[in-house]
Structures are given as C-alpha cells and as structure tokens.
Amino acid sequence: MAKNTAPRAPGSEETYAMTPERIRDMEAHAETQGRTIVTVAVIHARSAQVVGFSDLQISEFRPHVAYQQWSAVTSGHRRRGLGRSLKARLTRTLIEDRPGVRIVCTDNAEDNASVRAINTELGFRPIRTGHRYHGLRDCGPSWPSAGFAGARAS
C-alpha cells in the first residue's frame, strides 16, 4: 500500500495492508471511543481503484480539534496534484460539515519533503519538534519528527 512508502525510522519493518474489513473495524472501534473518522479518497476512473486517500479524526470530547492521520497516493499517480487536492478537499469538508473545528493537528517526519510541502502550502505551521523512538531492545537511532498545526481558514 502507498502508506508503506512513507519515510520510516531506520530498521522499522512496520507495514500496513488495509482491507475494507480492517477499515470498518477501525471505524467501529473509533465510534466506541467517541471518535469520528473522516476520509476522502480518489478513485482512478479507468481501473476503479482507490489511488489515494487522506483521513482525520475528531473526538467528541475535543470537538474543536481535528487530528490529521494518514495521506497517501500510490506511486504511479504521484506528482499530479492528487495529494494536495485530497488534503484541500478534506479541509473543505471540515469547513462545510464541521464548523466547530478550529484547529487541525498533524505531525510529519522531518525528511518527508512531499507532505511537508503540501502542509506548508495549506497553511500549517510548525509548533514543535519531537523524537519518536523505535526498537526498544537495541535502542536504535531516534527519528526526528516535526509537529505541525494549522488554524483552519473559515
């Protein structure tokens, strides 16, 4: 899946295989915790395949904040503006359907130039930098990840 091509921590072998069942499970689980998942996807007309998606979550306990989750476009469809359009469409959906949301939070690996470029273009601004540690046993290298947050345009 496209998500697996995101920059990852050295040595990380985590991979994702998303299926309709897994997505339904995730949505049902989120609902039990008062979270709503909002997803936009782009479907390639000729093949009828989903070639990109972007999603975020909103908690009923903090309804003014949306948490951006994943965005991905399959390799053969990149650099055609789909990633930008998906995230812009997701923001538009928030403005139209969730007027209570004032802030969108996300975090990205520092070396993920593509998504950082899109986020900057959409108005996200860095607020803090943190480290995520992988591989508890070998205490491998830490991996810097830049935090972004953007106040939503209304």
Ligand SMILES: CC(C)(COP(=O)(O)OP(=O)(O)OC[C@H]1O[C@@H](n2cnc3c(N)ncnc32)[C@H](O)[C@@H]1OP(=O)(O)O)[C@@H](O)C(=O)NCCC(=O)NCCS
């Ligand atoms: C991030 C991702 C979704 C971008 O999708 P995309 O459809 O290729 O992006 P776009 O074509 O809309 O690119 C928009 C802008 O981002 C920047 N950009 C995109 N890819 C880039 C790259 N590889 N290097 C540098 N800048 C890049 C450019 O400024 C580009 O605008 P331009 O093409 O007009 O110059 C895609 O690269 C991807 O799926 N990556 C793997 C998964 C991932 O890392 N997701 C993000 C973490 S959640």
